[in-house]
Amino acid sequence: MVGAESETVLPRVDEITIEGFREAFKQIIRLKESCGIKPILDNPSDLFERAKLYGVQYRNGAWGWASNIWHRSASGTMVINSDEELRHEHKILMLRVLEHILVQGPLIKVDGIVGKPGSRVELRCRLYCDPQFPDIAYRWSQLVFPGKPDEEPDVEVFCIPHYLGNPRIPGKDELLKVLRFPNHNYTIITCSSYQGEVKKAFLSHWILHAYRVGGTGEHAALREFTVKRKDGERKRVVMCIWGLTGSGKSTHGMYIWDSENAEIYREKFGINPLEYVSDQAIKNDDIVAIFEDRVIGSEKGSWTKTEGVTKAQIAIWRAAMSPKALHENTEFDENGNPSLAGKLYQYFGMKNRNARSVFYLEDTGYFNGDVESSGPLNTAIFLTPGYFTDYAWVKIVDPAFAAKVLADGRTIGHPAQSREIAGRVRFVSRYCLPFTMGVSSTAHVIRFYKMLRKRAERGDPIDVYQFNTTGRIIARYEWKKMRLGDEEVEVPEPIFSYTENGVRVPVGGTSPTIEETELFILQASRGAVEYEPHPIWGEKVLVPVRVEGLPDERLRELKPTTYLSLNEMKRLLKAQIRLSKYHLDKQCPGLPPEIYNAMDF
Structure with missing residues (x-):
């Protein structure tokens, strides 16, 4: 004893x-x-x-x-x-x-x-x-x-x-x-x-x-649907959506088109998504393992940020309003039911911006119990919100460029990450730096890059996109000097205002709505988007010039080149690239030159 x-x-x-x-x-x-x-x-x-x-x-x-x-x-x-x-x-x-x-x-x-x-x-x-x-x-x-x-x-x-x-x-x-x-x-x-x-x-x-x-663990949601393409063929879309908390990963990773929100698309864009989409499935909300032949989810439930969710986001709404949901820091309404409005509870004097709910994926109505994909990944979306140079949506053709976007993990801080960094431009490698250990972020990036390159070489490329969800096109900014190690550089800083609740928000610019981004996902999957080369990066990155259903004037508002001269755009991008390399040297060191320098011009 x-x-x-x-x-x-x-x-x-x-x-x-x-x-x-x-x-x-x-x-x-x-x-x-x-x-x-x-x-x-x-x-x-x-x-x-x-x-x-x-x-x-x-x-x-x-x-x-x-x-x-x-x-x-x-x-x-x-x-x-x-x-x-x-x-x-x-x-x-x-x-x-x-x-x-x-x-x-x-x-x-x-x-x-x-x-x-x-x-x-x-x-x-x-x-x-x-x-x-x-x-x-x-x-x-x-x-x-x-x-x-x-x-x-x-x-x-x-x-x-x-x-x-x-x-x-x-x-x-x-x-x-x-x-x-x-x-x-x-x-x-x-x-x-x-x-x-x-x-x-x-x-x-x-x-x-x-x-x-043998895989790579990624901070990404997994969603599937079958789409009728413009050429009449049907395609099963196996889609992963990367992003940090507050960037829209759950919003778009668990988005479902249904008869109710289809009315929004009829009214705004003159289309009915349900004429093109079938067999929608939610597979995973947060962390997935990607292999060459499959994507496999980690959990059978979801722990999702729910403040601000509306009935138009039908899957999340349905699960969050279920009597089986298990909430955290989620307020109540005048009837004593869970409220996602973010009006009652507060944290350090700020209205709640990180209500959370554990819910069962089955309660979304679009989960069949299997967190494994039906086939290999064929669509990858990086949510990279920014303030200065980002289009609402671009398609990335070059695998090395796509790997650089992943390695950067550029985003905008949200109170759910930390209240101190809310609204600030951040670089968080792979959108996953806090959860990466044991092997380097570099090892994960290189493995994913090899998957992208292998698929491209055999003529079956993964469609890769970068979205500016919660950022601005473009915010007002001013140039300021800052030190990066021993070097002094000039970088753009957004100009912020503060709401009466103390929330830091950028001044100026526009952002795509949830429905506009989902329209782009639908039409890009259908082959109903026309592109042109990026004005600086050329054929590596393609910029949409026509999205079926989206008015041309609105698409023009979602392009930074509408507001910036080419010289100013280059100056902003050079500052962004310099910042990204400074953070890559710390967070993702030793990348192959073709990835590390993929954005150089």
Whole structure:
């Protein structure tokens, strides 16, 4: 029997190792068991009932919970690859977690599978969650596939959402909250009760797993439909849509044309999408594994940002309004039902811009239970919102250029990422940098580039597009000097105004509506878009000159060249390319020259 003394189970801080943390955890479990203390609640059947004690029940029967932080703690996360990288601060946090587990009541253990069960990407996952947060454990269990409690897990996550006197990240004025150990297959989460920490912890390990089994793990939604092309042929569209939170990935990844929103298209564009589209399917909302022959989703549910969603986005609306939906930071309306309006709740004085819902894909009405694509990827869309040089939509012909867009991961910050960076131009490699570990972003980009090039060489290219969804064409800006390392450069900075709710918004410009972008997706898939070479990049990138149903004047408004001289456009692009390379050198180093320099002119 293990003696009931802390010295027998808790290592000294200087003795802590990555594997030693796990061994100490097991020692705590054995000690409690030997003393007649229950250490674990093993996949408890009453987990939902436990969670209800902390929740809000809406009038429609759905439940919701609050989190103390309303976005992921990316800046408080560190990836540790080996014991040699462990610093004193890391060891302090690891010890504090062990000390808390020793004192705390039985941890909730939940087993689940991420990745289609039985497929090459199946990953057995086990969550140990502080018992004061049963809602986190329950909601995660509803996102993933049923687990295998009797088998050893591939990955473990220890979720202790308390402040534990956390140390600062070495060399930074930022609390250390999350530690990931990719080569030892576990993650530690503290401080935050935001559901996304647990979800993305497992998905970060799954992205690495997808790479290890020959694919590339991508921050992208998966959607399919069959379209009747202009030539009369029918094509099954297997579409992935990349993007960071707040850029429209869920909006377009789970978009469905139906009889209600078809009226919008009849009225605005004079077409009925349902005359061309059939067999629509939602496959996955967030993270996918892409292989040469298939795309495979990670989860059977969705954890989707829902504020601002309307009935026109029928699939998301239907699932979010289901009595089975499990909400987070989602307000209620005057009738006591869930509201997606973003008018009641606020965070740091700003109206809510990150309401979230765990819902079942089956409740969208367009999910058949299979998260695997019906065939290989044939359409790739990168959501790259910007303020200065971006068209609403372009088609990318050159595989190296497409790989550069992916490597850049250029986007605009959203409060769901962090309230401090909302509205700012950002470079987040592969739209996936916070979730990439174990192998470099460069390795993922090169593997995807080889897929693109192979398909192009055999005459079956993947159609690649870049969309400016939540950006502007074009915002007002001013040139400012900034330092990039030892170099001083001039870059454009958008001019912002602030709403009465404190939301930072760019001044000037226009943006495509959701329906305009979906019209482009439809017509591009049909072969009903005419293009011309980009004025600077030429045949590498094609610019639409006619989109069936979209008025020519509106298309003209969605082109930056309507507002910029060619010389100013070149100046803006050169600044963008310089910025992108500065960030690539840090986030995605060692790219082949044909990718790194693909945008040069």
